[in-house]
Amino acid sequence: MLECIDFAFLADRVIPALNRGLDVSLRLIIPAALIGGALGVFTGVTRVFGPRWARRLADAAVAVIRGVPLTVQLMILYFGLPNVPYLRIDLEPFTAALAGFIFCTGAYQSEYVRGALLSIRQGQIRAGQALGMTKLQIITSIVVPQAVRRALPGCGNEVIYLIKYSSLAYIITCIELTGRAKTLISQTYRPTEVYLTAALYYLAMVTLATWLLNWLERKLAIPGFGKNNT
Amino acid sequence: MNASSPLLQVRGVSKTLGGRAILHDVSITVDPGDLKVLIGPSGAGKSTFLQCINRLIAPDEGEILLNGMPIDGSSTAELCRLRQEVGMIFQDFNLFDHLTAEANVALALRKVRGLSSDNAGKRARKELERVGLASRAGLYPAQLSGGQKQRVAIARALAMEPKVLLLDEPTSALDPELVGEVLAVIRDLAAGGMPMIMATHQMDFARSLATEILFMEQGRIIEQGSPADLLATGANTRTRDFCSRLIASESGKAGA
Numbered sequence: 001m002l003e004c005i006d007f008a009f010l011a012d013r014v015i016p017a018l019n020r021g022l023d024v025s026l027r028l029i030i031p032a033a034l035i036g037g038a039l040g041v042f043t044g045v046t047r048v049f050g051p052r053w054a055r056r057l058a059d060a061a062v063a064v065i066r067g068v069p070l071t072v073q074l075m076i077l078y079f080g081l082p083n084v085p086y087l088r089i090d091l092e093p094f095t096a097a098l099a100g101f102i103f104c105t106g107a108y109q110s111e112y113v114r115g116a117l118l119s120i121r122q123g124q125i126r127a128g129q130a131l132g133m134t135k136l137q138i139i140t141s142i143v144v145p146q147a148v149r150r151a152l153p154g155c156g157n158e159v160i161y162l163i164k165y166s167s168l169a170y171i172i173t174c175i176e177l178t179g180r181a182k183t184l185i186s187q188t189y190r191p192t193e194v195y196l197t198a199a200l201y202y203l204a205m206v207t208l209a210t211w212l213l214n215w216l217e218r219k220l221a222i223p224g225f226g227k228n229n230t
Numbered sequence: 231m232n233a234s235s236p237l238l239q240v241r242g243v244s245k246t247l248g249g250r251a252i253l254h255d256v257s258i259t260v261d262p263g264d265l266k267v268l269i270g271p272s273g274a275g276k277s278t279f280l281q282c283i284n285r286l287i288a289p290d291e292g293e294i295l296l297n298g299m300p301i302d303g304s305s306t307a308e309l310c311r312l313r314q315e316v317g318m319i320f321q322d323f324n325l326f327d328h329l330t331a332e333a334n335v336a337l338a339l340r341k342v343r344g345l346s347s348d349n350a351g352k353r354a355r356k357e358l359e360r361v362g363l364a365s366r367a368g369l370y371p372a373q374l375s376g377g378q379k380q381r382v383a384i385a386r387a388l389a390m391e392p393k394v395l396l397l398d399e400p401t402s403a404l405d406p407e408l409v410g411e412v413l414a415v416i417r418d419l420a421a422g423g424m425p426m427i428m429a430t431h432q433m434d435f436a437r438s439l440a441t442e443i444l445f446m447e448q449g450r451i452i453e454q455g456s457p458a459d460l461l462a463t464g465a466n467t468r469t470r471d472f473c474s475r476l477i478a479s480e481s482g483k484a485g486a
Contacts, residue, residue: 126286127324127383131338131390132314134306141341146328224372225327 005193014184014197021180022201024094028166028176029205032101033159039102040109040155041144047110048117049139058110065107071168074100078172093174101169105162112154116147149220156213163205177201235298236261237425238316238394243282243292245275245449252278253289254449260394260425267436268429269469270446276429277321279446280396283427284316285309296393314342317392321399323379325371325386331358331378332367335386342390357385361415377408381415388419395419397428433473437461445469 046058065073078096081089091099120143128138170179181198185191238260245253253275260266268276281287283294285303294301294312301312326334335354339345345353358367361381371379380400387395400416401409413435420426420439430436436443437457445453445460445468453460453469460469 121324121327123320123322123324124326126281127318127320127326127386128338129286130284130313130318130320131386132310132342133338134310137341141337142326142328146326149328222328222372223370225370 006190009188009190010193010197013188014194017180017184018177018194018197018201021175021177021198024169024174024176024179025166025205028094028098028101028169028174029163032098032105032166033162036102036105036162037109037155037159039106041113041148043106043110044113044117044147044151045139045144047114049135049143062107062110065103066111070100070104070165071171073104074168074172093169093172096172097166097169097174097176101162101166104165105158108158108161109151109155112151112158113147115154116150117143119150120146146225149222150226152213152217152220156210156217159209159213160206163209164202167202235295237264237297238283239295239298240283241293241295243279243289243294245278245282245287245289247278252449253282256292256446256449256451258283258427258444258451260427262425263423264425264441265420265439266427267440267443268427268446269431269433269436269443269472271472274446275449276446277398280318280398280427280429283396284313284318286318310342314390315393317387317390317395319380319383319387319395319397319400322403323371323376323383325379325382327371330368330370331363331374331382331385334371334382335389338386339389353389354385357389358382360388361385362411375408376404377411380404380412384412384415384419393425395424395426397426397430399429399431401430401432431476433461433476443469445472 043058043062046054047062048055050058074097077091077100078093081087081091081096124142124146125138128142133141166176167178169176170182173179175183177198181194185194188194236259238258240256240258243253243256244251256275256279258266258279268279270276278287282289282292285294285301288303294303296312296315301308303309303312325331326337329337332351332354335357336345336347336350339350339353340347343350355364355367358364361384363378363381363385366374366378366382371382374382384400397416401412404412409432413432416426416428417435417439440457442454443457443460444451447468453467455467459465460467461473462470
């Protein structure tokens with residue numbers, strides 16, 4: 001079976017090309033996961049504890065981002081924004097893709113965080129108030145540390161989605177892993193080897209991310225926390 | 231500060247929630263060394279009343295005076311000051327689930343009192359020692375028994391050096407065998423002169439330690455007086471009637 005795979009072709013052409021693509025992919029995924037995660041926590045907190053106008057605004061933003069296909073959002077960011085009168089925001093392909101991923105992942109993360117925030121027992125908030133803590137202190141030192149731990153499995157899932165939907169960046173000419181693969185195929189007409197290798201690259205990234213997330217969950221684990229809290 | 235004014239004075243508190251009157255013109259005065267015990271059937275408004283005193287629930291009417299100074303609750307700073315001086319113990323402990331016993335006590339010392347982590351930790355260990363939990367400082371709430379959790383909650387409140395302590399049925403969520411250790415801590419506080427208002431169903435405790443018993447029903451205080459007056463054999467009071475029924479149902483439960 002292995003005769004059908006040309007190892008020389010893999011080593012000489014596929015791997016160098018895909019490595020360059022991988023570099024761009026990682027430069028999209030890592031900042032998007034970190035900044036998007038922080039944005040998700042902020043948006044989630046706003047949606048639960050913010051003043052009414054901020055809650056409305058954040059809810060609306062999340063509804064739009066979750067309601068429009070990411071492909072269309074990327075198109076708007078890259079092809080649409082330069083044509084908006086007065087604004088004329090002209091983004092580089094990489095910047096447009098990164099912005100699209102940050103908004104998208106932030107919106108979904110805020111949903112996990114929101115759910116976790118709502119699950120924190122009200123009694124602890126009252127206990128914080130009874131000690132004279134301000135609302136902001138209660139949110140930052142009691143509610144968010146617990147909510148982040150509760151939200152972590154869901155947020156990890158979102159990071160794994162992010163790794164895979166980062167492959168949409170090539171449609172706005174940000175040539176990352178999938179983009180490199182397509183370019184190489186159009187030069188060599190050997191889709192099997194190229195796509196299979198690209199698939200293995202994604203699988204490796206997802207596996208690594210899964211390990212990292214499991215490690216983080218273990219590191220942040222607190223005895224008895226999250227298990228049928230009364 | 232006025233030397234002649236009571237430590238804490240709550241006057242004419244009323245509260246309506248969802249169209250239902252929960253509290254109706256309830257007043258209480260606490261002087262140094264007082265242990266006022268609120269009793270009454272569940273739904274009488276004891277818990278709501280206690281939470282109105284430190285304004286966790288904003289009363290519709292009435293005023294709260296601390297050392298003779300009215301606290302109107304309109305400014306956040308004033309509210310935070312009131313709550314530092316009026317500590318609260320909850321029925322279901324409300325420990326912070328993600329923090330060790332020591333960190334539970336230290337958190338408000340750092341955030342509200344501005345102590346350094348070192349000093350807050352030292353102070354927290356001292357408070358835990360006072361409630362007999364020095365050896366449990368590093369454990370998380372899930373690793374503590376109910377009685378230990380409540381003692382951590384008491385240490386957490388005491389660390390803020392409150393002038394008055396409000397206790398909302400502090401032993402009601404505990405297994406019977408754990409009630410004693412929490413009552414022992416509260417008894418020590420009473421012996422030390424800590425002014426307290428406590429809602430409880432522990433009648434023996436109330437009888438032996440209360441300076442005054444207030445009987446609440448349907449959002450009103452309908453009887454108040456010393457335990458000797460209200461619980462005396464032959465005293466024809468609602469309080470005594472309620473207590474005897476309470477004791478009857480308790481022994482009924484024990485017999486079943």
